[in-house]
Amino acid sequence: MTTALKGEQVARTITKALPDSVAAADSMSVVVASQSLYQVAEFLKNTPELDFDYLANLTAVDYMGYFEVVYHLVSLEHNHSLVLKTRCHGRDKPTVPSLVKIWRSADLQEREVYDLMGIVFDGHPNLKRLLLWEGFVGHPLRRDYL
Amino acid sequence: MEIGRYSMAPLDEIDVAEGLRINSLMADSQQPIPDPDSWLDEEIRRNVLITTVDYVVDWARSRSIFPLMFGLACCAFEMIGTAASRFDIARFGMDIFRWSPRQADLMIVAGTLTWKMAPAVKLVYDQMAEPKWVIAMGQCSISGGPFKESYSVVPGINRIIPVDVYVPGCPPRPEGLIHGIRQIHQKIVKESINKE
Numbered sequence A: 001m002t003t004a005l006k007g008e009q010v011a012r013t014i015t016k017a018l019p020d021s022v023a024a025a026d027s028m029s030v031v032v033a034s035q036s037l038y039q040v041a042e043f044l045k046n047t048p049e050l051d052f053d054y055l056a057n058l059t060a061v062d063y064m065g066y067f068e069v070v071y072h073l074v075s076l077e078h079n080h081s082l083v084l085k086t087r088c089h090g091r092d093k094p095t096v097p098s099l100v101k102i103w104r105s106a107d108l109q110e111r112e113v114y115d116l117m118g119i120v121f122d123g124h125p126n127l128k129r130l131l132l133w134e135g136f137v138g139h140p141l142r143r144d145y146l
Numbered sequence B: 001m002e003i004g005r006y007s008m009a010p011l012d013e014i015d016v017a018e019g020l021r022i023n024s025l026m027a028d029s030q031q032p033i034p035d036p037d038s039w040l041d042e043e044i045r046r047n048v049l050i051t052t053v054d055y056v057v058d059w060a061r062s063r064s065i066f067p068l069m070f071g072l073a074c075c076a077f078e079m080i081g082t083a084a085s086r087f088d089i090a091r092f093g094m095d096i097f098r099w100s101p102r103q104a105d106l107m108i109v110a111g112t113l114t115w116k117m118a119p120a121v122k123l124v125y126d127q128m129a130e131p132k133w134v135i136a137m138g139q140c141s142i143s144g145g146p147f148k149e150s151y152s153v154v155p156g157i158n159r160i161i162p163v164d165v166y167v168p169g170c171p172p173r174p175e176g177l178i179h180g181i182r183q184i185h186q187k188i189v190k191e192s193i194n195k196e
Helices: A007-017 A034-046 A106-117 B013-028 B038-045 B048-063 B075-083 B118-127 B139-143 B174-188
Strands: A022-025 A029-032 A054-062 A066-075 A080-089 A095-097 A120-122 B106-110 B133-137 B165-167
Touching: A007 A022, A007 A029, A007 A034, A007 A080, A029 A034, A034 A080, A034 A095, A054 A106, A080 A095, A106 A120, B013 B118, B048 B174, B075 B106, B075 B133, B075 B174, B106 B118, B106 B174, B133 B139, B133 B174, B165 B174
Parallel strands: A029 A080, A095 A120, B106 B133, B133 B165
Antiparallel strands: A022 A029, A054 A066, A066 A080
8 A cells, every 4th residue: 555655744855955845734745836846846756765756646726816736646666655736826827837857647637737727837848738629718627617 | 937938839730720620610510400300291292103112222221220330438338238149239130330431321329429529420420321310329419418518518419410319318228229220210111212
């Protein structure tokens, strides 16, 4: 059974290496500032005792005030997992950095989130609609759609 | 991270063309196509000379329908169950589900039709040779079903292609589909080769 790491515990490790990058942490997850997301992701992947080599899931939640992008990370070597979150504000073009360069599995999932939620992933090599067709108006999983 | 600069990929021609195709089909398909019901008056218009030819042709057609495999969603499993040994639609001369529309004359649209799939349905229907019939199987293909209000689902395949028989159910049981096929048979034997 995969062990879910405590959020506070990982947040302390991240803060030691990258100060001011963690915005909040609880027992379930770590919330990082979106401008330091890329560095945190690199740190989580390349640190040997964490070694998160597998991005299992990527999704987003619309809280009306802000969007939260959720990353479910798994280490196949240590068999532990972590929920990493980041927030982005504004409904016009909310932007978070793309993590395709770190985890290839982010490619299609970031396109899906862009398609249905309208979150722009800066640095994505091929950011266009995945499920809906080009010319579709709006992003249907937003809570203010319709 | 610069917020003003976005890494949007340039759209390929094929994406733009697909989008235009779907949007124009969507604009053209806002009203349902009326069901073909001219055959209701057909018996009145029949003349005596070709009645026997009609009888023979309709008899042959109704007893060897070649259905087209068109499973879109869960209804397809009931359609497969209908074709398998227990319900056995070979009894009605429908031994083989064809994979090619050019060899089929009955299209059983089984399942939810999305707008992205709609051009393909129209293309496949247009490729089928006359005479051809369409069964809308299940609530989704009849009216959109639970997804009627959805942004991505066609509210009834009669927006896209004319439908001969509607088989309701979610999904319909194989008996329901067989009943729909029997209705198609009854419809075929009322048709005439005397087209106006």
